[in-house]
Amino acid sequence: MTSSLPTRPGPDLAHDPDLAAVAPVIRALRERAPLVHCITATVSMEIVANGLLAAGARPMMTETLAEAPVVTTVADALAVNLGTLSTDAMEGIPAVVEVAVRDGRPWVLDPTAIGLAPVRTPLARGLLDSRPAVVRGNASEVLALVGSGAGGRGADSLAVPESAEAAAREVVRKSGGAVAVSGETDLVLDAGRRALVARGTSQLTRVTGTGCLLGALTAACSVVAEDGFEAALAATVWMNVAGELAAERAAGPGSFRMELLDALDAVGAEGS
Amino acid sequence: MTSSLPTRPGPDLAHDPDLAAVAPVIRALRERAPLVHCITATVSMEIVANGLLAAGARPMMTETLAEAPVVTTVADALAVNLGTLSTDAMEGIPAVVEVAVRDGRPWVLDPTAIGLAPVRTPLARGLLDSRPAVVRGNASEVLALVGSGAGGRGADSLAVPESAEAAAREVVRKSGGAVAVSGETDLVLDAGRRALVARGTSQLTRVTGTGCLLGALTAACSVVAEDGFEAALAATVWMNVAGELAAERAAGPGSFRMELLDALDAVGAEGS
Amino acid sequence: MTSSLPTRPGPDLAHDPDLAAVAPVIRALRERAPLVHCITATVSMEIVANGLLAAGARPMMTETLAEAPVVTTVADALAVNLGTLSTDAMEGIPAVVEVAVRDGRPWVLDPTAIGLAPVRTPLARGLLDSRPAVVRGNASEVLALVGSGAGGRGADSLAVPESAEAAAREVVRKSGGAVAVSGETDLVLDAGRRALVARGTSQLTRVTGTGCLLGALTAACSVVAEDGFEAALAATVWMNVAGELAAERAAGPGSFRMELLDALDAVGAEGS
Numbered sequence: 001m002t003s004s005l006p007t008r009p010g011p012d013l014a015h016d017p018d019l020a021a022v023a024p025v026i027r028a029l030r031e032r033a034p035l036v037h038c039i040t041a042t043v044s045m046e047i048v049a050n051g052l053l054a055a056g057a058r059p060m061m062t063e064t065l066a067e068a069p070v071v072t073t074v075a076d077a078l079a080v081n082l083g084t085l086s087t088d089a090m091e092g093i094p095a096v097v098e099v100a101v102r103d104g105r106p107w108v109l110d111p112t113a114i115g116l117a118p119v120r121t122p123l124a125r126g127l128l129d130s131r132p133a134v135v136r137g138n139a140s141e142v143l144a145l146v147g148s149g150a151g152g153r154g155a156d157s158l159a160v161p162e163s164a165e166a167a168a169r170e171v172v173r174k175s176g177g178a179v180a181v182s183g184e185t186d187l188v189l190d191a192g193r194r195a196l197v198a199r200g201t202s203q204l205t206r207v208t209g210t211g212c213l214l215g216a217l218t219a220a221c222s223v224v225a226e227d228g229f230e231a232a233l234a235a236t237v238w239m240n241v242a243g244e245l246a247a248e249r250a251a252g253p254g255s256f257r258m259e260l261l262d263a264l265d266a267v268g269a270e271g272s
Numbered sequence: 273m274t275s276s277l278p279t280r281p282g283p284d285l286a287h288d289p290d291l292a293a294v295a296p297v298i299r300a301l302r303e304r305a306p307l308v309h310c311i312t313a314t315v316s317m318e319i320v321a322n323g324l325l326a327a328g329a330r331p332m333m334t335e336t337l338a339e340a341p342v343v344t345t346v347a348d349a350l351a352v353n354l355g356t357l358s359t360d361a362m363e364g365i366p367a368v369v370e371v372a373v374r375d376g377r378p379w380v381l382d383p384t385a386i387g388l389a390p391v392r393t394p395l396a397r398g399l400l401d402s403r404p405a406v407v408r409g410n411a412s413e414v415l416a417l418v419g420s421g422a423g424g425r426g427a428d429s430l431a432v433p434e435s436a437e438a439a440a441r442e443v444v445r446k447s448g449g450a451v452a453v454s455g456e457t458d459l460v461l462d463a464g465r466r467a468l469v470a471r472g473t474s475q476l477t478r479v480t481g482t483g484c485l486l487g488a489l490t491a492a493c494s495v496v497a498e499d500g501f502e503a504a505l506a507a508t509v510w511m512n513v514a515g516e517l518a519a520e521r522a523a524g525p526g527s528f529r530m531e532l533l534d535a536l537d538a539v540g541a542e543g544s
Numbered sequence: 545m546t547s548s549l550p551t552r553p554g555p556d557l558a559h560d561p562d563l564a565a566v567a568p569v570i571r572a573l574r575e576r577a578p579l580v581h582c583i584t585a586t587v588s589m590e591i592v593a594n595g596l597l598a599a600g601a602r603p604m605m606t607e608t609l610a611e612a613p614v615v616t617t618v619a620d621a622l623a624v625n626l627g628t629l630s631t632d633a634m635e636g637i638p639a640v641v642e643v644a645v646r647d648g649r650p651w652v653l654d655p656t657a658i659g660l661a662p663v664r665t666p667l668a669r670g671l672l673d674s675r676p677a678v679v680r681g682n683a684s685e686v687l688a689l690v691g692s693g694a695g696g697r698g699a700d701s702l703a704v705p706e707s708a709e710a711a712a713r714e715v716v717r718k719s720g721g722a723v724a725v726s727g728e729t730d731l732v733l734d735a736g737r738r739a740l741v742a743r744g745t746s747q748l749t750r751v752t753g754t755g756c757l758l759g760a761l762t763a764a765c766s767v768v769a770e771d772g773f774e775a776a777l778a779a780t781v782w783m784n785v786a787g788e789l790a791a792e793r794a795a796g797p798g799s800f801r802m803e804l805l806d807a808l809d810a811v812g813a814e815g816s
Contacts, residue, residue, distance in 0.1 A: 389606070
């Protein structure tokens with residue numbers, strides 16, 4: 001068995017204050033290696049699964065009504081992303097959320113591309129009643145969740161996070177949890193706290209599924225964090241710092257995607 | 273925010289005559305960043321989405337009858353690949369094509385693996401009536417589209433493009449658009465023009481989904497090109513030159529796949 | 545056309561005794577380039593397809609009842625992995641297995657995540673009657689296949705292969721074929737033979753779908769090997785030696801995944 005890997009120089013993560021603030025959550029996640037049941041866009045499944053594995057969590061992915069709810073019973077957390085919303089997922093999602101709520105497992109809602117699409121928009125709004133620990137989306141999606149704006153065109157945001165702050169506060173009132181609004185600067189808030197994270201790289205928008213991965217990583221962090229706000233903040237910093245590290249090492253969007261997975265594994269290891 | 277990436281030496285793309293001929297389309301695509309609704313094989317979704325993002329377009333992927341047609345209404349172009357042809361896609365494809373035709377959006381048909389399979393073969397033939405701007409396939413698929421040959425065994429072609437030229441001309445007569453036949457030498461033609469593209473690398477056949485990506489890139493190009501022929505030619509040159517660049521940098525099929533995405537981003541940037 | 549790739553130094557594969565023992569199967573596979581119909585977890589489709597291509601085989605992937613059985617008629621082998629088990633796959637799997645059995649094609653069963661899930665567990669047990677050439681799984685899955693243990697939590701094994709040896713022998717009695725139990729040490733056995741393969745790297749568990757790929761590679765090998773045992777042994781050594789080579793070259797789980805595909809292509813080429 002060979003397991004040692006060569007190391008490479010990178011930014012001075014050991015003295016990064018944003019990272020230091022969330023390092024306890026990162027270390028606790030790696031210690032716990034939580035099982036996360038992920039329902040996500042088909043196109044993002046691979047990066048979500050490998051991103052969780054790189055971070056130290058363990059993904060599970062099934063979405064049929066026949067099997068998905070049973071799988072949720074053994075998961076530590078649930079991440080529901082409406083990305084593809086296949087017929088199987090349309091049937092499975094309400095049932096897995098019901099299991100997570102019944103069993104007291106934290107769950108994260110990622111209302112991908114809501115606004116225009118006729119099934120996912122009312123589905124996402126209705127799921128707020130099931131009190132997700134975190135709602136994660138871009139500004140367009142958070143606006144659409146409370147009935148403002150027209151929603152995203154595809155999976156990318158047209159609006160900046162701050163423009164969605166009032167909508168995010170309304171989501172917090174409805175869900176009782178935290179909301180993370182992704183953008184050039186990320187906004188994380190709940191009923192009592194608010195954080196802006198001005199980290200990351202525009203390269204993250206050149207790779208499909210990085211937002212989906214952030215949602216799933218947030219679900220993984222919610223297993224070991226104090227609450228949804230702390231989980232969302234830790235996952236947001238982790239992804240963005242990993243993105244910065246990957247951008248330094250990459251030569252384009254293909255190598256950035258590969259380096260991002262290496263960086264998710266590397267970030268946070270310096271303090272352990 | 274970090275966004276600068278290191279640069280690496282490569283072929284002298286600035287003096288590549290094939291690339292120079294299509295560079296205006298590449299630049300126009302990056303300026304426009306078209307939204308492309310892609311229905312594609314599940315196995316190729318990731319490379320299609322990340323390939324479009326690397327090129328400068330924006331992918332959207334949903335295929336259910338309930339949501340896909342609404343998504344098409346906001347797309348700049350539509351790419352329909354019959355690769356997986358799930359039950360959701362069987363229902364969604366005719367409906368999204370109808371929207372594209374109604375709204376005057378260019379659309380591309382990629383009749384993957386037709387010939388043997390009983391649902392996709394009549395479906396693909398019927399879709400010619402909806403006048404795709406471009407039909408892109410390998411020689412076996414183009415032959416099968418007009419009822420010649422037995423179709424591909426899997427997604428790889430057994431026949432060379434030139435052998436499908438008569439069939440391609442028949443497709444042009446039926447669709448009124450252009451046809452691109454992929455192979456070691458690519459053939460692009462419409463009612464009045466014909467081009468052979470003897471570029472690329474055999475490494476492109478060692479990675480799944482490069483043909484699907486070429487179809488989706490053709491759809492993206494069709495938003496900014498004069499017509500289907502120009503779009504198909506630009507996408508074909510772009511993919512093949514990127515493949516050559518990637519092959520110079522890669523050490524095997526895994527690294528080739530990564531380098532291909534970097535190269536799609538790099539190609540065409542030298543003249544801007 | 546550019547096709548030459550740079551070469552890099554690596555372990556002395558030319559003098560690796562485990563590899564030498566299975567090199568004839570590797571060479572025969574590359575000569576034959578078998579078509580393998582793969583039904584696999586959605587999340588693993590990309591690595592399964594590109595891994596087979598890197599190894600020298602050709603993947604095909606469709607799973608609907610309407611088309612999948614027809615596709616199987618032209619395949620050289622069939623790999624059935626229960627990973628996602630979509631509604632389409634639930635309907636398609638029994639039909640494709642029936643075609644493989646009728647046409648005398650070797651097929652491999654990968655009973656992913658059985659034990660807890662209510663549809664796949666009886667499905668997998670019933671499929672043993674269709675005499676798969678090889679059953680490949682981790683210890684938890686092999687135990688669950690004969691009704692022992694609770695099955696895996698997700699796709700990773702909680703039990704070591706040796707603990708499943710009695711269960712593996714019972715599977716051999718039922719299926720008449722070979723069984724490969726994956727773990728830190730891999731166990732391969734049939735009615736008359738038994739091999740332990742103590743090769744590989746823990747990095748293989750940090751990438752999703754490597755087990756699915758091993759099952760599909762086993763199916764590809766079964767086209768050219770003497771029997772299921774020889775196919776399973778060859779595929780197991782091939783994957784593990786490629787994993788060792790990739791681990792030497794990788795800097796984390798993202799680069800390991802890329803290097804694994806390069807290594808599947810490189811391994812076995814030294815003796816040809």
